[in-house]
Amino acid sequence: MLSSPLLTKIFSLSLLGVGCLALTPPAPPVSSYLLRPAAVFDGQDVHPGWVVLVEGDKIKAAGPATQVTAPADARTLDLPGQTLLPGLIEGHSHLLLHPYNETSWNDQVLTESVALRVARGTAHAQRTLLAGFTTARDLGSEGAGYADVGLKQAIEQGHIPGPRLLVATRALVATGSYGPKLSVDVAVPQGAQEADGTDGLIRAVREQIGQGADIIKVYADYRWGKGEPSRPTFSQEELTLIVQTAKAAGRPVVAHASTPEGMRRATLAGVETIEHGDGGTAEVFRLMKQRGVALCPTVAAGDAISQYQGWRKGTDPEPDRLRQKRESMAAARKAGVLLVIGGDVGVFPHGDNVRELELLVQDYGLSALDVLRGATSGNAHLLHLPDRGHIRPGLLADLISVSGDPTLDAKVLREIQLVMKGGILYKKP
Numbered sequence: 104m105l106s107s108p109l110l111t112k113i114f115s116l117s118l119l120g121v122g123c124l125a126l127t128p129p130a131p132p133v134s135s136y137l138l139r140p141a142a143v144f145d146g147q148d149v150h151p152g153w154v155v156l157v158e159g160d161k162i163k164a165a166g167p168a169t170q171v172t173a174p175a176d177a178r179t180l181d182l183p184g185q186t187l188l189p190g191l192i193e194g195h196s197h198l199l200l201h202p203y204n205e206t207s208w209n210d211q212v213l214t215e216s217v218a219l220r221v222a223r224g225t226a227h228a229q230r231t232l233l234a235g236f237t238t239a240r241d242l243g244s245e246g247a248g249y250a251d252v253g254l255k256q257a258i259e260q261g262h263i264p265g266p267r268l269l270v271a272t273r274a275l276v277a278t279g280s281y282g283p284k285l286s287v288d289v290a291v292p293q294g295a296q297e298a299d300g301t302d303g304l305i306r307a308v309r310e311q312i313g314q315g316a317d318i319i320k321v322y323a324d325y326r327w328g329k330g331e332p333s334r335p336t337f338s339q340e341e342l343t344l345i346v347q348t349a350k351a352a353g354r355p356v357v358a359h360a361s362t363p364e365g366m367r368r369a370t371l372a373g374v375e376t377i378e379h380g381d382g383g384t385a386e387v388f389r390l391m392k393q394r395g396v397a398l399c400p401t402v403a404a405g406d407a408i409s410q411y412q413g414w415r416k417g418t419d420p421e422p423d424r425l426r427q428k429r430e431s432m433a434a435a436r437k438a439g440v441l442l443v444i445g446g447d448v449g450v451f452p453h454g455d456n457v458r459e460l461e462l463l464v465q466d467y468g469l470s471a472l473d474v475l476r477g478a479t480s481g482n483a484h485l486l487h488l489p490d491r492g493h494i495r496p497g498l499l500a501d502l503i504s505v506s507g508d509p510t511l512d513a514k515v516l517r518e519i520q521l522v523m524k525g526g527i528l529y530k531k532p
């Protein structure tokens with residue numbers, strides 16, 4: 104629930120703006136906060152007895168209570184029994200999708216208007232923020248054009264609450280490789296932008312960047328026909344061209360890929376992260392490690408889709424798809440590939456983002472500490488966000504608190520007590 108008076112103030116200011124002549128963005132908060140939890144997780148380690156001072160939208164100081172002096176007008180927030188930590192960073196979301204067991208992906212792309220999808224997206228953004236995710240890398244509007252750019256602007260301008268967004272806009276697919284696919288007699292809009300060859304790809308990349316893409320996402324493999332396994336889509340030359348064109352404009356490229364050949368080509372082309380990677384082999388993970396390419400494993404999406412297809416978790420034997428995922432994850436970890444923590448949320452409900460962290464601990468044997476480092480400082484590093492992911496003077500005051508110690512038990516992240524983004528309280532205990 105939104106209960107903060109500051110937030111109420113933002114909304115009334117926005118409403119006032121609409122009614123009057125000018126649309127004035129909300130003024131930044133002037134007050135400072137002294138946050139007094141039981142412990143601080145700074146993105147790396149836990150420090151019992153630390154406090155954090157926030158001034159404006161930044162962290163002013165963090166350290167033992169005896170060493171941090173708050174100004175007289177600072178508002179003190181006592182957080183007994185709680186751990187204060189950096190706002191979580193979602194590595195792979197689709198704010199413009201909702202769970203496939205509600206409406207299939209095909210039907211979302213084909214029958215839901217962009218207006219409906221954006222209206223839903225605003226609710227998704229709010230849920231994401233209140234779940235403690237103050238930043239999200241949103242990897243494709245899936246047929247909703249550049250609506251993700253508008254969502255991002257609405258959040259930045261204070262019209263709706265939501266995480267800070269990095270958006271990929273339409274994403275790139277090779278002609279004929281994506282979906283939806285209906286009868287050959289019916290031309291249907293696709294869930295991503297089709298482009299091929301030198302001219303087509305250079306133009307499409309530049310078009311997306313010009314319209315607001317922070318990231319270029321490319322599908323390096325996909326199933327060409329219904330029921331087929333995934334196969335590579337773009338050639339090596341095409342992928343390399345996409346990366347060169349995007350990089351020249353300062354944008355990283357990320358690749359959807361789950362076949363060894365798609366992953367290999369994307370890695371050689373110079374993408375920064377590979378999404379999913381379900382069929383990755385020891386060899387391709389060694390190549391990724393050599394080239395500094397990170398893996399965003401999205402284990403929660405595979406788990407959810409298997410359940411949508413009828414798998415009763417805990418009762419039925421594990422589906423082949425998940426057994427393969429477990430093997431490829433083990434190979435990725437053995438090769439030392441760095442992980443972006445991101446669940447492909449949208450496939451499963453927004454606001455349930457922490458599911459990815461829980462499954463990595465429960466089903467894939469990572470420690471809660473490693474996963475939490477990944478979802479804070481690790482993601483900040485891999486996504487080039489040096490202004491967040493740690494609790495350190497000068498960084499953004501994107502902070503959350505939970506009861507208990509999330510470095511010992513990822514499940515406590517389900518009960519978010521406090522959410523602050525840029526020094527503004529969106530949820531308080």
Ligand SMILES: [Zn+2]
Pocket residue numbers: 195196197242447
């Ligand atoms: Zn995705």
